Amino acid sequence: MARDKENKKKNEWLDWIKALLLAFGLAFLVRMFLFAPIIVEGPSMFPTLHDRDQMIVNKLSYTIGEPERFDIVVFHAPTQKDFIKRIIALPGEHVAVEDNTLYINGEEVEEPFLNEQKENLQSYQTLTNDFTLEQLPGNYDVVPEGHVFVLGDNRSNSTDSRMIGVVPMEELVGEASFVYWPFDRIHLIGKGE
Structure with a gap:
């Protein structure tokens, strides 16, 4: 039971890390190839x-x-x-x-x-x-x-x-x-x- 909770928490953290990496990757691609800010x-x-x-x-x-x-x-x-x-x-x-x-x-x-x-x-x-x-x-x-x-x-x-x-x-x-x-x-x- 405790091990299941521990695995679930670990999977949750991995999901968050994957989501963040994906978001940063998409932001990088958009910034690099599609749109960029300028002042x-x-x-x-x-x-x-x-x-x-x-x-x-x-x-x-x-x-x-x-x-x-x-x-x-x-x-x-x-x-x-x-x-x-x-x-x-x-x-x-x-x-x-x-x-x-x-x-x-x-x-x-x-x-x-x-x-x-x-x-x-x-x-x-x-x-x-x-x-x-x-x-x-x-x-x-x-x-x-x-x-x-x-x-x-x-x-x-x-x-x-x-x-x-x-x-x-x-x-x-x-x-x-x-x-x-x-x-x-x-x-x-x-x-x-």
Whole structure:
């Protein structure tokens, strides 16, 4: 009788240990291959994202799909940490900005996420300094295959493709689309936002 109780208790402990190991294993797999948290550092994506916003990065998005214009992505930067920026141009596209207007392959492209910033500009201010892809690191005519061109939404305070060049797609960690902290900023982020 006492031995049965002892075995039952031992089996209970083994069941708990198995359950915990399974939970940790699943959490590790989810974190490693599907989703990961990231904390926004700095003002480069303001006003879309704020410094210290905490987000979930969908690592699976580019395993099963391709990046799209205006996706907000996390990528391994040439420095020690990951960056978070917005995809502006895709492989095979020419990018330029003139008088605060984005041009892809010579055609004007609306950036609705910048409307509020553009409305608040004084006549003497510039949101994005003029540039063409040829003037930037790499001296490309078009974004090369397997790469994307990224910019921060806070164009005057962002280290992005204007300084670091185009980003290889294999450096993309995933798409950031959900802010979960702070509570008053919880929301999904759309492409045009």
